[in-house]
Structures are given as C-alpha cells and as structure tokens.
Amino acid sequence: MNIEVCFTPQAYNLFHKPNTVVVVIDVLRATSAIVTAFYNGVEKMIPIASIDEATEYKKQGFMVAAERNGEVVSGFDLGNSPFGYMNNKVKGKTIAITTTNGTQAIEAAKQADKVIIGSFLNLDSVIDFIKNENKDVLFLCAGWKNKFNLEDTLFAGAVAEPLIYKYGFDSSCDSTIAAMELYNNAKHDLFKFLANSSHRNRLAKLDLERDIKYCLTPNQCPVIPVLEGKFLVKAN
C-alpha cells in the first residue's frame, strides 16, 4: 500500500485515484474540533464550504458552526475551537460546520473512495484505521488558504512513519519524506517547534494558546469520523 501527502486542497486533483483512503488534516483547528465533537457525543456533522450554506442550515434549525480567519462568524452557534464542543448541548446533535480551510479540504476530497478526519487528538486511531483497510493512503493537508502549513504536515509525518516502518506501507513521494523529516525534528516538542509557524502566531494573536496546546496533545479522543454521503459519522 502506498502513501502520498498532498500539502494543499488546490493540489488534490493531482493525487486523486481510486481505492484510496483520504485523511483530511486541519490540526489548528477544524479537524481537532470535529474529532472532539464526536468524542463528546455529537451524532453527525455536515461539512459545508460556504457561509451561504451555513446560513441555510441555520434557517432549517440546525446547530451550525462557522469560522473564518480563526474567529466565530457572527450569528452562528460555534466556531472551530475544540472547547466549544465539550459540553452536553452538542450531545446527540447534528451540526453543520464550515471553516476557513478544513471543510474546504473535505469538499475537495469528497469524490474519494473513503474520507476520514485526522488530528493529533485521534493519532493512534488513525494509524489503526489505516492499517486495517487494504488501501492506498493520501494525507490531505488543509493548509492555510491553499498555502503549505507546518502543523498539518507534522501530523502526516507522525502517521506515515509507523505505517512505513512498522506496517509495510511504502511511499515514492517526496512530500512523505519531507513530512517524516519535519515530524522527527518536531516530535520532542511540537509546541516549541511551531513557535514561529504562521498559524500558531495567527491564533496566538487571538489568545488561543490553550486551543493550540490541546490540539497538539495526542490521543485525547480515540474516534474516527468518516464521510458517508454528505454526513460525517463515527466509524464503527
């Protein structure tokens, strides 16, 4: 089974192929929020690309999360802070969600054979899920507005390494090598490694250090959200 890493949603079409599990990654913070939501009992989520669609879902009575540039869009229930999903109000609910980058990446990959949601919060669950599927894997980093980002790449490296060195996957892809090299440089202190990264600084300005620390802490939420039609649901 082969591994590839795609650094931005813009490039997804160059990587699309059949019989592939796509792992969508937006560590800061959409996929961390989604994983946290399912771990806290959310029933379904509906990833959507635009604010217009979000408004439509809101009118229909859904709970709706909408984030742009790190902040909750005015008039919506939630943003993409994982802490927003840690309460009883979300339990059993179906929540529509749109974010700056993460839901755009899900949108780009929706034709893939299987789409799952990855973050450090469900790291080991992602590794287990992939090794039990008999498929190629594509890590699709959400990036920032179609530019490369570090934190999503580090997560791709964190998953690729055991898949290759323990579970017999291979990769002929330079971005996989880069992701593993960067993860090895970073793994002893992810928070410190990301000190100069663009998105950590963007969020630090919004006083979100607590979010960042939580999002970089592995295995807090051992669940796998998987795309089924237009819904994200918890994989069995």
Add this chain to the structure above:
Amino acid sequence: MNIEVCFTPQAYNLFHKPNTVVVVIDVLRATSAIVTAFYNGVEKMIPIASIDEATEYKKQGFMVAAERNGEVVSGFDLGNSPFGYMNNKVKGKTIAITTTNGTQAIEAAKQADKVIIGSFLNLDSVIDFIKNENKDVLFLCAGWKNKFNLEDTLFAGAVAEPLIYKYGFDSSCDSTIAAMELYNNAKHDLFKFLANSSHRNRLAKLDLERDIKYCLTPNQCPVIPVLEGKFLVKAN
C-alpha cells in the same frame, strides 16, 4: 524584506506580488543546465513551455534543447544534462529550451518584477544577487509535474537561511521554515539525503548519477541568468 517559498508552479498565483525577485529552481536538472550553459559562454536562452514551440524554433535555425521525463526529445540538439552545455559548440549561441518542469516554472513567473535562475551551482551568486536588490524574494520550486520535490526545496532553504540569519530578511511563511529545516537535515550530505527521493531515483534509472552529483555541488558556476523579455541573459 520578506521571503516566501512556493513549492509548485501551480501555486504561483497565490504568491504573485509586485516588487519581488522570483528565483526559479529546478535543481535536477533544468536550472542547473541553464546556469552551466551561461557559465560556458551561451549568449542567450529562450525558455519555452511546449514541444511545438521548440519545433518552431528549430525550423528557424536555432539550437534547441528539449527534455521530457528526463530524456532528450528525439530530433533535438540537447536535453537538460548540464554536461551537454560544456563544450565550444554552445559558445556565443542563443539556445531555446523546454523541459518537463523548469521552463514551466519560468512561464508561470514571467509576470514577476524580476526572474532569476537558481541552482546549487550558483548558490553564493544567488545569495549575493538577492541581498543587493531591495526587494521581497519568492523561491519558486519547479517540483515534478506540480508535485512537491525535495531537491528544489533544499536549495530554497540553503539560500533562505543566510538571508534571514545574516542579512536581515524575514519570513512569516511555513514553507520557508520547512525548507530551512530540511536543508539543515540534508546539508552534510545532500546526495545521501536525496537517496530515497523520487527524482533522484527517476534519474538513477536513466544512469544519470554523474549529473546528480554535479548538480548538488555548490558554486561551480558563479553566474546569474535573469529573464529579460523572452530571453534569459547573464546579469551584469
């Protein structure tokens, strides 16, 4: 002055801005060949995107270089092996050139304020050129068919590091951080670091180890090719 790194020609439009020097990088082998050509007395080069244009220039009596997938295209004078440009036949000539990735990157950047050609062969000359311009810098990696590659990224890191730590440039771009991290992992033995990279393996199959070793040896050709209209010429 700010530094950014763009990993593929596909993404160039996201980075385009005025008053910026774009350094086009295709270490294996287009920009290494171009730098070698100018060092060996070529007068001008005409970078072109398609084989059709190459055929047209050939009909007009130009010497024409055409490479696709690592090999000289049948019927043309040269490919992108730097060794093809180390002889008296090229001296004083104007050569049209089209390659799989490198000339596509030049094409993508042609609206930039200034476009220069970078490779390990002219590493220190590139650093000197940039620090003498009073402009932002974008490193445009040619990659492989719009996918990320390692060797072009390493060169971006090799130039970015002294610009930032010695000459007061800054960067808020995660790809600059990644390029410098990867270069630091690789710099003690670039050849060995690239042992598993996709393009090194592609070229090794074509028996081009000698080309690769040459292309990774810094400062063999202290010249700067710069784009002026449709021509590449030697900067003063």
